[in-house]
Amino acid sequence: MTQEPAIAFEDVAFGIGDLSAAFSFERAAGSVTAILGPSGAGKSTLLNLAAGFLTPSAGRIGLNGKDVTRLAPSERGVSMVFQDNNLFAHLDIRTNIGLGLDPALRLDRTAWSQVDHALDRVGLGGFGKRMPATLSGGEQQRVALARAFVRRRPVLLLDEPFDGLGPGLAADMLDLMLEIRAEVGATVLMVTHDPDEASAAADQILFIARGRIAADAPAAGFFDRADLPDLLAYLGNGAKRRGGATI
Numbered sequence: 001m002t003q004e005p006a007i008a009f010e011d012v013a014f015g016i017g018d019l020s021a022a023f024s025f026e027r028a029a030g031s032v033t034a035i036l037g038p039s040g041a042g043k044s045t046l047l048n049l050a051a052g053f054l055t056p057s058a059g060r061i062g063l064n065g066k067d068v069t070r071l072a073p074s075e076r077g078v079s080m081v082f083q084d085n086n087l088f089a090h091l092d093i094r095t096n097i098g099l100g101l102d103p104a105l106r107l108d109r110t111a112w113s114q115v116d117h118a119l120d121r122v123g124l125g126g127f128g129k130r131m132p133a134t135l136s137g138g139e140q141q142r143v144a145l146a147r148a149f150v151r152r153r154p155v156l157l158l159d160e161p162f163d164g165l166g167p168g169l170a171a172d173m174l175d176l177m178l179e180i181r182a183e184v185g186a187t188v189l190m191v192t193h194d195p196d197e198a199s200a201a202a203d204q205i206l207f208i209a210r211g212r213i214a215a216d217a218p219a220a221g222f223f224d225r226a227d228l229p230d231l232l233a234y235l236g237n238g239a240k241r242r243g244g245a246t247i
């Protein structure tokens, strides 16, 4: 018997503003998929549909064998890190992460030590009592990652999570994400604009253009492809630097 896909979008349709999106794809458990494409193509929309912050007008979304199309985000077994505004401004960092473990904050000593351990792992040990506004944008993003990591949900949805961290720290956080993914066996969808990040982290690429999946392909060699006009336009001069034909 074949295993149910961890993520299944079946003819999922969604429209907002000028965007008319339609997505169909499947992902195996434990896979890491990088989602790339031009600004406004619908990448965040796809993540929000998976998370349950948006509801499709047609189609079905399955997560780990369960139809979640009409379920609230909290009932889906997903963790999402947004591009920004991930934290509750009026609560300290430790509490923000603790809420990821239990929204009612009924945490025992072991749970709080998991919170502190997660802070250590994102390089923010000792930041627990600080308020979000006293942290830099990159530090706040690392708190959001720590919260997603402690939740250990089977599906991890990341919307440009390493943006603004600088190359060294972004690479460290990417490694940490992959480590935790392996520990939990989570399936990851990760929006990124960085082909190197996608190549380093992902097994597969979903390339989105104008609300459609223009390519669903293995990550290996993807950015050297010359048969996808949307990809060439997206990479721009970068494609030429990567050894593609120059005029």
Ligand SMILES: Nc1ncnc2c1ncn2[C@@H]1O[C@H](COP(=O)(O)OP(=O)(O)OP(=O)(O)O)[C@@H](O)[C@H]1O
Pocket: 016, 017, 018, 019, 037, 038, 039, 040, 041, 042, 043, 044, 045, 046
């Ligand atoms: N609430 C809204 N009202 C109107 N249009 C919206 C709304 N939310 C999103 N859109 C439009 O849907 C399109 C897709 O947005 P989305 O955020 O999914 O793009 P994206 O591919 O993630 O872009 P980026 O790389 O810039 O983050 C955009 O054109 C956006 O303007």
